[in-house]
Amino acid sequence: MSPLLEVEHLRVQLPVGGELRSVIRDVDLTLEPGEVLAMVGESGSGKSMTARAIMGLLPPGAEVGGRIAFDGADLSAASSRQLRELRLRRIGMIFQDPRAAINPVHRIGDFLTEVLVRELGVPRSDAMKRAEGVLQEVRIRDPEHCLHQYPHELSGGMLQRVMIAAVLLSEPDLILADEPTTALDVTTQAEVIALLSDLRRARELAMVFITHDLELAAAISDRIAVMYAGSVVETVAAAEALTRPLHPYTEALLESRPDIAVRLDVIPQISGRPIAAYEVDAGCPFHPRCRYAEEQCSLTPPKTALVGTGLVMCHRAQERLGGLHISGEQNSLADGLGAQAG
Amino acid sequence: MTPIPEAPRDREDLAVVAQSLRKSFDTQRRRQGQPALLAVDDVSFAIARGGSLGIVGESGSGKTTIARMLTGLVRPSGGTIAVAGRDRSHPARGSAERRRRGHELQMVFQDPYTSLDPRQRVVGCLDEALRLHTELGSKDRVERIRELLEHVGLDERHARSLPRELSGGQRQRVAIARALAGAPVVIVLDEAVSALDVSIQAQVLNLLNRLRAETGVAYVFISHNLAVVRQVCDDVLVLQHGRVVESGAVDEVLDRPQHEYTRRLLASIPTVGWDPHSVSGRADVTSRIS
Numbered sequence: 001m002s003p004l005l006e007v008e009h010l011r012v013q014l015p016v017g018g019e020l021r022s023v024i025r026d027v028d029l030t031l032e033p034g035e036v037l038a039m040v041g042e043s044g045s046g047k048s049m050t051a052r053a054i055m056g057l058l059p060p061g062a063e064v065g066g067r068i069a070f071d072g073a074d075l076s077a078a079s080s081r082q083l084r085e086l087r088l089r090r091i092g093m094i095f096q097d098p099r100a101a102i103n104p105v106h107r108i109g110d111f112l113t114e115v116l117v118r119e120l121g122v123p124r125s126d127a128m129k130r131a132e133g134v135l136q137e138v139r140i141r142d143p144e145h146c147l148h149q150y151p152h153e154l155s156g157g158m159l160q161r162v163m164i165a166a167v168l169l170s171e172p173d174l175i176l177a178d179e180p181t182t183a184l185d186v187t188t189q190a191e192v193i194a195l196l197s198d199l200r201r202a203r204e205l206a207m208v209f210i211t212h213d214l215e216l217a218a219a220i221s222d223r224i225a226v227m228y229a230g231s232v233v234e235t236v237a238a239a240e241a242l243t244r245p246l247h248p249y250t251e252a253l254l255e256s257r258p259d260i261a262v263r264l265d266v267i268p269q270i271s272g273r274p275i276a277a278y279e280v281d282a283g284c285p286f287h288p289r290c291r292y293a294e295e296q297c298s299l300t301p302p303k304t305a306l307v308g309t310g311l312v313m314c315h316r317a318q319e320r321l322g323g324l325h326i327s328g329e330q331n332s333l334a335d336g337l338g339a340q341a342g
Numbered sequence: 343m344t345p346i347p348e349a350p351r352d353r354e355d356l357a358v359v360a361q362s363l364r365k366s367f368d369t370q371r372r373r374q375g376q377p378a379l380l381a382v383d384d385v386s387f388a389i390a391r392g393g394s395l396g397i398v399g400e401s402g403s404g405k406t407t408i409a410r411m412l413t414g415l416v417r418p419s420g421g422t423i424a425v426a427g428r429d430r431s432h433p434a435r436g437s438a439e440r441r442r443r444g445h446e447l448q449m450v451f452q453d454p455y456t457s458l459d460p461r462q463r464v465v466g467c468l469d470e471a472l473r474l475h476t477e478l479g480s481k482d483r484v485e486r487i488r489e490l491l492e493h494v495g496l497d498e499r500h501a502r503s504l505p506r507e508l509s510g511g512q513r514q515r516v517a518i519a520r521a522l523a524g525a526p527v528v529i530v531l532d533e534a535v536s537a538l539d540v541s542i543q544a545q546v547l548n549l550l551n552r553l554r555a556e557t558g559v560a561y562v563f564i565s566h567n568l569a570v571v572r573q574v575c576d577d578v579l580v581l582q583h584g585r586v587v588e589s590g591a592v593d594e595v596l597d598r599p600q601h602e603y604t605r606r607l608l609a610s611i612p613t614v615g616w617d618p619h620s621v622s623g624r625a626d627v628t629s630r631i632s
Contacts, residue, residue: 042539043510156401185400185566186610187621194618212540215612242614256544260569260596260611265551267573269544273509289541 002072004174004206005031005054009066012053020063021278023049025230033173034204038217038238041227042274047210051176055093056083088119092167096179098159102151109147112166134165138195157188161195178210193220214253218242226250229285230277236310246312246320248290284315292316343577343590344388354427357528357560358389358412364420365407381407383584389528394554394561396571396592399581405564409532412562413449426527445475448521452533454513458505464516465501468523475524490519494549511542515549522553528560535570547573568607572596580604
């Protein structure tokens, strides 16, 4: 089976104050049909920009390098009309804030049927029936009533279900979900995640799920790509990412997450702040914050290599696989605590 | 859990005592012939000096309304609030009283982008707070500013910066330093670490714990994140629809949750091997907002 989505050496630069700034340095991704890939990273790591590059929705003036292929077709060669067609029928997108994505003055029914009626020429009554059907599919209890409601009458969780329903209507092969549950309450988040994972199975959907939460990513995805400063630093099976992180950044992210089970006197923290892609100079982008950094880490950029079962961009990944992360080096983290400003 | 005293007045050993707090927002709903919305319904708690109380709940549970009543931004419909033994259920009479209240209770908000003046440098922001809340002369203020910055892990270079030149974590440190300036009895932190990246969040949580130990300030820590509450609070109130459904020592409540809603909140947190389908008692899958 050929991959549904292939991203090779993606580079993106955006114009900022007269100069071009790098936001994505070198991203490689593949996604098989029906697979869910989570992209995890902190703000500015380039995860949303990667999704926008795939959709052809980058800001004006963006310089793009590398190759993006969807279902075998090279998207960098596609016309804006072809891209539009693709977004209409094959790739759907879900955003963090459904309230910003849904026109507040239209009823839910009109919002859901707009594309079907105006772009795909479906008769209105048929479109309404299909809309009711997808609302049922996203588990809205009274879909007929919902069709006649306005967005302000729905809670954030309900509105995100409507957004998912809208995406399902175009029967896409791929859904790009950009932090779709970040703005929701935890219990609502659990419901939406349960819904998304049921839908992907029932409809054999492929999905790119963007989040800053590694544990959430592991719950919804098959594989996880961890991003830092515009690069993918680790790509690994979801279960492995939580139990055996190979990149020091992934490991540090997991440790610094507040633990629900125990109170710690001092939470392990990553010193310094996440840097942006354009701030990366020689060497590994993570080396100034890395507890395992050696001389070579500040001199030469590491190459991505297969280590164990994952792809890792780290000079010391092979050693770390051998058990370095359970050696005494952990102490250096505690020593650095408190001294650094965020 | 700190017991709620019979007579909160003159109990200077308690940082905050809230008794039977109530807030209804009714004007518009009354006009439409609906019953008033009880945003906060009979909420009581006490926090010892240097204590830390977490208030958790989902959106609409009333946690921010409680914060706003504590700060005096919203007037309670019923109940009393005392800070350091002094009642503040009614609006302040006169500017001296208002200043004293500001001096005793400070607030840190979720978004430091909007809670700091974009045109004011960090040093100016802290100096303003010191002039307002202390009697220090200009020389002492310079010294105190240096001390405050050091407390929160910032340096001279940051002092000369404008908020836009700082990262999100640094800005939140400035907001915390400003809150600490007048040596308050209690700081109300409303989702103060929610907008921060994970790696920065850990830094700020460690900072908050260290500051409480060093200065003896008390916290009212409002959050939707139980894991964060576990790290910085002694006690916790779990709110649902404006009512306290469970309260107690953090370890007790999180390790042995008694109320079904607390259990559901805990089950909703993604961890290793988490299954979102396990979150029972789905909230409201109707298309109407209650």
